[in-house]
Amino acid sequence: MTEFREKAVLMDDDGIRRALMRIAHEIVEKNKGTENLVLVGIRTRGVPIAARIGAEIARIEQRELPCGVLDITLYRDDLNELSYQPIVHPTEMPHDITSKTIVLVDDVLYTGRTIRAAMNALLDIGRPRMIQLAVLIDRGHRELPIRADYVGKNVPTAALEDVSVLLQDTDGVEKVVIRERV
Numbered sequence: 593m594t595e596f597r598e599k600a601v602l603m604d605d606d607g608i609r610r611a612l613m614r615i616a617h618e619i620v621e622k623n624k625g626t627e628n629l630v631l632v633g634i635r636t637r638g639v640p641i642a643a644r645i646g647a648e649i650a651r652i653e654q655r656e657l658p659c660g661v662l663d664i665t666l667y668r669d670d671l672n673e674l675s676y677q678p679i680v681h682p683t684e685m686p687h688d689i690t691s692k693t694i695v696l697v698d699d700v701l702y703t704g705r706t707i708r709a710a711m712n713a714l715l716d717i718g719r720p721r722m723i724q725l726a727v728l729i730d731r732g733h734r735e736l737p738i739r740a741d742y743v744g745k746n747v748p749t750a751a752l753e754d755v756s757v758l759l760q761d762t763d764g765v766e767k768v769v770i771r772e773r774v
């Protein structure tokens with residue numbers, strides 16, 4: 593198994609909170625409000641991040657946004673190559689997404705393959721009017737023509753490094769770290 597050592601802290605809890613607040617404001621501004629907006633978090637850490645952005649938008653606009661949860665496991669392009677049996681968690685899309693503007697939310701954007709899978713999963717569920725993408729970290733190294741509409745922080749990285757977003761909800765600690773191979 594590859595071992596990593598923490599190299600630097602890229603964001604602390606305040607940095608994460610401010611970045612998500614800014615993204616919430618940008619989503620409202622770009623969409624001229626919240627009409628027909630649906631937030632969709634990608635498992636795992638996209639889900640609590642989407643919930644936090646949703647809470648901030650509710651605070652700004654005095655209106656709750658519908659929020660879905662997407663599991664992209666069955667849409668991975670390396671499904672046949674996995675050496676383990678993947679666990680598929682439920683996708684929860686309580687609202688008809690047809691004609692909606694979907695804001696997909698994830699923690700890290702890297703090759704873009706997770707987002708490709710997420711878009712395919714969404715398009716199997718309905719026909720949104722538009723799909724936008726919000727990520728906390730864009731670390732570059734794209735392998736597909738995908739870009740984010742809302743980015744918490746752009747982080748130049750080496751291919752062998754790893755960026756980990758750690759959240760209270762999933763990890764019991766709140767920070768973004770860059771790690772290098774040992």
Ligand SMILES: O=P(O)(O)OC[C@H]1O[C@H](OP(=O)(O)OP(=O)(O)O)[C@H](O)[C@@H]1O
Nearest residue numbers: 635636637699700701702703704705706
């Ligand atoms: O742009 P990509 O190259 O697809 O990489 C980004 C994805 O990788 C991580 O997910 P991971 O597969 O580690 O699953 P997890 O979120 O459940 O930890 C991260 O949360 C993004 O979803």
Ligand SMILES: O=c1cc[nH]c(=O)[nH]1
Nearest residue numbers: 700702753754755756
């Ligand atoms: O560095 C990376 C690459 C993919 N996914 C992550 O969460 N971090």
